[in-house]
Amino acid sequence: MIKKSVFSRRVIAMLTCMTLLTPLLAACTSNEPSDDQEERVLRIGTVYGSNDDTYFRQQYTDIFEVLNDNITIEIVPAVDQNQYQYFDYTKNEQPEQPDTLEAVKKLMTGENPVDVIVGDTSLFKSLIQENMLTQLDPLIAEDEFDTTDIVPTVLDGIKDMGDNNLYALTPTFSSSALFYNKAIFQEAGVEPPTDGATWEDIFDKARRATSGEGEDRVYGFSFSQYAGDPFYNVQMYASPLQLRTFDDKAETMTVNNDSWERVWDTVATLARDQIVPGQEVFEYQTDQTEFNPFQGNMFMEGKLAMVVSDYSYVTRLISDNKYAETDDQFDPIDWDVVTPPVHQEKPGIGGNVYLSSLMAINSNAQNPEDAWEFIKFLNGEEWAKVKARSSYEMVSRKSYIQPKDGLDYNIAAFYTLKPVPPTSTDMNTLFQKMPNLWQVDSVGQKYFNEVVENKKTPKEALEAWEQDGNEMLQKLKTDPNASFEDKLGAN
Numbered sequence: 001m002i003k004k005s006v007f008s009r010r011v012i013a014m015l016t017c018m019t020l021l022t023p024l025l026a027a028c029t030s031n032e033p034s035d036d037q038e039e040r041v042l043r044i045g046t047v048y049g050s051n052d053d054t055y056f057r058q059q060y061t062d063i064f065e066v067l068n069d070n071i072t073i074e075i076v077p078a079v080d081q082n083q084y085q086y087f088d089y090t091k092n093e094q095p096e097q098p099d100t101l102e103a104v105k106k107l108m109t110g111e112n113p114v115d116v117i118v119g120d121t122s123l124f125k126s127l128i129q130e131n132m133l134t135q136l137d138p139l140i141a142e143d144e145f146d147t148t149d150i151v152p153t154v155l156d157g158i159k160d161m162g163d164n165n166l167y168a169l170t171p172t173f174s175s176s177a178l179f180y181n182k183a184i185f186q187e188a189g190v191e192p193p194t195d196g197a198t199w200e201d202i203f204d205k206a207r208r209a210t211s212g213e214g215e216d217r218v219y220g221f222s223f224s225q226y227a228g229d230p231f232y233n234v235q236m237y238a239s240p241l242q243l244r245t246f247d248d249k250a251e252t253m254t255v256n257n258d259s260w261e262r263v264w265d266t267v268a269t270l271a272r273d274q275i276v277p278g279q280e281v282f283e284y285q286t287d288q289t290e291f292n293p294f295q296g297n298m299f300m301e302g303k304l305a306m307v308v309s310d311y312s313y314v315t316r317l318i319s320d321n322k323y324a325e326t327d328d329q330f331d332p333i334d335w336d337v338v339t340p341p342v343h344q345e346k347p348g349i350g351g352n353v354y355l356s357s358l359m360a361i362n363s364n365a366q367n368p369e370d371a372w373e374f375i376k377f378l379n380g381e382e383w384a385k386v387k388a389r390s391s392y393e394m395v396s397r398k399s400y401i402q403p404k405d406g407l408d409y410n411i412a413a414f415y416t417l418k419p420v421p422p423t424s425t426d427m428n429t430l431f432q433k434m435p436n437l438w439q440v441d442s443v444g445q446k447y448f449n450e451v452v453e454n455k456k457t458p459k460e461a462l463e464a465w466e467q468d469g470n471e472m473l474q475k476l477k478t479d480p481n482a483s484f485e486d487k488l489g490a491n
Helices: 008-017 020-031 054-067 100-107 121-129 137-143 150-160 182-188 199-209 232-239 257-271 280-286 312-324 368-377 379-387 425-433 437-452 458-478 483-491
Strands: 042-049 071-080 116-119 176-181 306-310 333-340 358-361
Touching: 020 100, 020 312, 042 054, 042 100, 054 071, 054 368, 100 116, 100 121, 100 182, 100 312, 100 358, 100 425, 116 121, 121 358, 121 425, 150 306, 176 182, 182 199, 182 425, 199 306, 232 257, 232 437, 257 437, 257 458, 280 333, 306 312, 358 368, 458 483
Parallel strands: 042 071, 042 116
Antiparallel strands: 116 358, 176 306, 176 333
């Protein structure tokens, strides 16, 4: 039975006087002895790491260690990144990529297993399926640990990995929203986007908000902050539909169907009609001779009506607007956000929520009691109160998610939709076992560009990709390092 810890008074005292300076940290904790002075070690496993774990400790462990001075924390990476530091890349070779899942499982077993494991959803789905994690629901109930304030999007995303059970918690998360320029919609006489809009509705608004030609063109929508190859837009658009390029074993292509055909037709039409920015934008940008601090940032340049971007873009916009107020050449952008678009057949799903700091207890943990106290503390109110200042991720406790700089924007747009449920396939492992598997996508990119250029219909291009892809997958099955320059360069 995992015992309850009683250091909440020490946490409050610590955070009251904490100013992130080491001398004051000591002052906050000097007068309250621990209930249990037995020296213990808490081993925390991470996927990647090196001999410098300063950032991880500052983010997650320093405060906990100060409050529990009898606990020593060891951080153990499954993959040591130092091994790549001295690799000779001049030989035009790539270092052998480890199987991260197997490396993590090795950390969690053996004579000295880690107590806590930290990772993302792609890793945890596999660990849960192999019964390598301790279910947290009984511990939460026993300690009456309050999860009602945790963002439902985050909690539901974690439960989706474990058949509606909790095997992990995360103190922070990142997600995206749809940013829009109010002035562009007002000038176009188009109603701005709203929460819960479908992709069809957003694309219709984007088409009506598009105007101008050449370097003066105002685009209606972009899948990211910067213009790029429209093939990667396909991935984002198709993600909530959970369409697959190939099967679980990477043996057979799965692209020749009506769903993929609709996706390719939709995105290719947007690119062809220049509703979304494409490669043509780079031609205009290279012709610019005057200094432009916003070059390439089309939304800030006032040349983009809507863009899907992550939470960190809020900080960037605030900073850019402050600069624009001081320079007569630029005008600040009047912006707001709504939830990302959703597919009609997948209502409420598509939040692009990324859970990169999931924390779980190893079912083989040597010190499960302290492991639970650590996870409980990192996911509690006191920690959230301090870390809510982060510019790049949001804390998981909704009470501490507030708009930045006193602004009034729709911050709930970042955590309203449910994340796309994780698949049962560990794609990272597939790509590690087949280092050249990426070339299958590159062939798809070639055929998609032919659709944009009206050289092939979506159906013809997908059929060609299926044929080439199946040949490539069979060859990769016997030779994981096989190369396919002939298919990549063919037209």
